[in-house]
Structures are given as C-alpha cells and as structure tokens.
Amino acid sequence: MCGIALIVSGIRIDLSNLIPEYVSPHSQPPEQVLFHIDDIKVALHRRGPDNIGSKNVFISFKQSFAVGVEQDMLLVELGEGEASHHFRTSSGYLLLESEASSRRANGFNHESFGQLHFVGATLQLRGTKPVVQPLVDLSGNILVYNGEIFGGIYISRDSNDSELLMQYLGQCCSCISHDQNSKHHSCKEGETSVPQVLSRIKGPWALIYWQNSSKTLWFGRDAFGRRSLLVHWPTPQDSRLLLASVSPLSSEFESSVADFEESKAMGQLNFWEELPCGIYSISISCSRIDGCLVGELKKHNWTDSSVEELIHWERASVQPEAGELSMSREKAPLEPLHKVLTALREAVMRRTVLSRIYETVSLGHGHKGYAPVAVLFSGGLDSMILSALLHQCLDPEYEIDLLNVSFDGLSAPDRISARAGLKELQKIAPSRRWKLVEIDADLMKLTSEMKHVLSLISPSKTYMDLNIGLALWLAAGGEGWIYEWSLSGQQIKYKSEARILLVGSGADEQCAGYGRYKTKFRNGSWLALHEEMKLDMQRIWKRNLGRDDRCIADNGKEARFPFLDEDVIRTLLDIPLWEIADLNQPNGIGDKKILREVAQLLGLSGAAVLPKRAIQFGTRIARESNRKNFGSNRAANQASAGSVDIYGSSNFLPKLHES
Structure with missing residues (x-):
C-alpha cells in the first residue's frame, strides 16, 4: 500500500527465543536516539501517500487490592484524538482514551509505562472509499498493513x-499459536489464530498488528519478502524496538561524509536489518520480579503446508533420465509451456485489473491518454513477456508506460533493446498506445540523489546494491522523454503517473538466468544447478526484494512481481529442471529456456533470443560507477567492485565529500 512503522519504548523485549543467550537491555529511554518517529514520518511522506496517520498506545501496569485480593491489570490507552471507550476484558477494564485523557489517567500509581507508536502511510490501490491507517476496531485492535491480497482470502x-x-x-482467538494439525484448547469452535489468517494470504505483505484481547503485538512479512520491513532489535545503546518499511535519514546525524565517523561510532550504519520473512509475536506482561513491562518474542511457523513447500523450493524432477533431455530438445512439450503462460497471465491479471481503482483514479479525464500501469522495461525477455501479457489483460483504451533508464544515452544496451522491443510490441499489438519513456541520467550529476538512495538501500551497502538501487529509483520516477510520431517524431517531456509498476524480479532465479548458474552446472551438473537456484530463491528477500521495494516505493509507486506469484512459483517447480533450462546450450537458447519458448508463443521472436543482462550492466551505471569510484573498469574488476562495502571504501567517500 505504501509504508508502515512502529516504535516500542518502555517495554523490555526478551529475544532469547530468537537469539540464543540474548540479554534484554533495560527499557529506559536512551539519552540520545538516532531515529525519531518524525524521521520515519518524513521518509514515508516522500512516497506520496494519499494519507498518513499515527496512533499512540500507552500501556501501564497497575496493582489494585479489592477485598484483600491482589489483582494485576494492564491498562491500555489509545491516543491521537480517539473518543473514550471502555471494554471489559479478562484482565480488567481496557481504557481507550484521547491523548489528553491519557495524560490525566497518569494520576494512577503506575509501576511501569510503555508506549507503542504506530504509523501508517496509504497509497490506495484497492477499494472505492478512502482508507486511513492505522485502522482501529471497536475491540481496540490496531492494524497497519502494507500489502495486497491476490488470493487465499476472497x-x-x-x-x-x-x-x-x-x-x-478481529475474529481471531487470543491464543498465541496454532500448529498445522491441532487446535489450541482456548479457541472456540470456528475460531482461527493470527498465524492461520496470515498464512492464507497470497500476495506481498508486511504488517504490524496489536491484538488487544491478548495484549500481543504481531508483525511480519510474507514468505518471500516482497514487501520491505526493517527492524532494529533492542540494544544497550537504544533499547527501543523499531519496525519500518524504510530506513529514514536521521535528523540527529545526517548521512553525509562529514558525519561518517561520528555516525559510524553511534552505530547508525548497522542500526537496521532486514526482518527475516515470517510471523512474529510479542506478548506483553508485567514482571513479578521488578514490576517492569516485559515482552516475550516468538517466531511462528506457517500453518499452510503449501507455503512451507514453496519456501523449501523442492523440485520433483531435477536429473533427466537417458533420452529425456534429447527428447525435450527436439520438441518443447506444449503442456508445460501453456501452464506457465496461463499462470503468468493470471498473475499479471491479479496485479493489474482485478479491482476498481482505475475508476476512481481516472475520474475526470477518462481512460484515453491515461496509463494506470507501467513496466520496468529493458526490452529484454522478462519485461517483454510482462508487457505482452499486460496488453492482453488491460482494457485497450488504456495506455501502457514502458520505463527505460540509461546512463549512456542511446548507446546503452538496454536503450537499444528497449527501442527494438517497442517495435516488436507495436507489431503484435498495433492498437495499443505504447509509451516508451526514455530516462537519461548522468552519474556525475547525481550526488544528492546518490546520498538519498544510500538511505533507501540500507541496510544493503555494496556498490552493486547502490548501482541497482539508483537505476531502479530513477526508472520508477518515470520522468523522461517520449517520441510523438504524430508530431513528426518530436521528442516531448513526459512523466509517468502510473502507480503500479510491474517488475521482472524472480525470473532469473527460477529459470537459471544468471551467468554463474552455468558455472555451477558445468562443475556439478543438474543437482548443483538446482541447489544454487534454491539458495537464491531462499535469500531473495535479503539480497534483492527489500532493497528494490524501498527504491521503487520512494516514488509513490508500488512494485508488483508477477514472476513471484505463488501459483507461478508452484507451476515452475512442477516442471522438470531440464525443461526450465538447458545450460549445455548457448546463451540466448538454453538459459531461461522455458521463458524463451513462452515468448515465442506470444509472438516475441526477437526478445526470445536476447541474452541476459543485469540492470546495472544494461543501463551502463556499473561502468560509470567503476570509472568514477575506481578510475577504470579494469581497476574495479580487480577490486571486485560490486561486492565492496561502500562505507569501507576509500574511493567513494572523499568523492562525495568533494561534491
């Protein structure tokens, strides 16, 4: 949807279930903090949400004595202008009050006091009525959600x-967990748990949810990490728990070279980490020993077996028997091809037209001249397939924006293939209005933009991450030039207003597109190839998707990944590996073999034989970055520049300082 965040203070978080031998720091607020709630709000506001809101939850512990019986109570007070409500709960009365009332409530003799500050920024792409987050229901539950439901829940x-x-x-029971085969004793007939509901969702999501009845905080991200969620676990330097869709620039210590040593000493560079995919809970209670509020963290299993199967990423047929490979080369089996094509088409359909948002967004100027969906477009195999399928799904009156970035003008390989790809798309879909948006960039003039993208890619911090992040950020911005052939080929300034951006992530990992797969295959045959592809799929959340989501979302766009649709992943895993790829064949034929055959079915014969090019090479940002930071491509290659830590490099920091 756009972005979410939470800051938890005044509660001692026990992480020992997740991190062995972890010692919880005291929950006293630090004397000086790197990130404030306002820093996070500013970062989320940059994303151009339709609205942004926040809610404060104050949790206090009170001991009362009635008829000689000691009773513990957790009092929960909701701030940010909510009207007063009172609910009877198993632990006493729950108080939901305005912030002013909560201040008056502090007259109670609280032994400890905690605060949960929720922030929700909404880029509304579903539904017909405005929605403002955080959402609060009549039971005092609070939700901030950044995601889309494409299946599993109607x-x-x-x-x-x-x-x-x-x-x-809101209908979930108050127990902490269910496993796959049993029901918790405290649940009523027909009730489900929070993990069961979240395990059903097909689609990308990150979520923070306060379940009031159990005094439990739930949070997590989908099984492949298609939506970013960063975490700061409590440390002695900052005992707060922070969750955020993006790493903000600190208002206390700006991310500049001049402050590098100071910010490094303060731990800013290692403040955030990618939250590992999964479902987490923190149950809040009061310690009998010292009376402080304590939160015990647990990580929960997915309760849907199909999710676990996708995570394990096992393929039934990895090693071909004698004759199977040669038979596959003679004639491509049509059934697997059509299954992949159907699954991809349905994935694009779910991510583009199965809602009524276009009716609300395009009111006032109609369909004509409006492009609600854009494609991150290199003219290569993956983006051409997505563009052709989008054409099949989208109302013909809509236009389609193809966003192409270059750091070498007309000479960049991606610019050359994009122009050729546009002609091929116009050939198979002449009635569609295609807009190739050519976004030209000069790396030497992007100093301030580079600093900003550094904060977006954090906690990633290599030159490769920066190069990819900067290219994605510029492409998603959608500001460039288009040719109007009706005006004798005149080039005019254009900015894409599409809020949905289709991205080809996941195609290379699932269909053996990277060059190193061929090396693995030659050294260890089919099993080694499968294991390398599996490794990449299981770490794609950490190496790729969180970074990419943050860079694209910063422009008010939502990245959607059809190749990472659950049904597409399942379909590809059901196909023998040697029909997915045959790395005995030359590049442009055997790599991503099944997608090349799908492209042929779509009439994309030119795109079907294009070699794989990563965005940092196709746009030529890697070459320009190597020259700028290492002096030459040769020097950069000798230093393995792509994997070099930017903050540990003597090449990068002085150049930023001089700028």
Missing part, C-alpha cells in the same frame, strides 16, 4: 485489503 473488486484483513484478524 476480496471483491470493491473491497480494500486492509479493511478486509482487519475484519479477519
């Missing part, structure tokens, strides 16, 4: 994902 074209999910979560 959602109508008129519905909003966040509101629907809030309804489902």
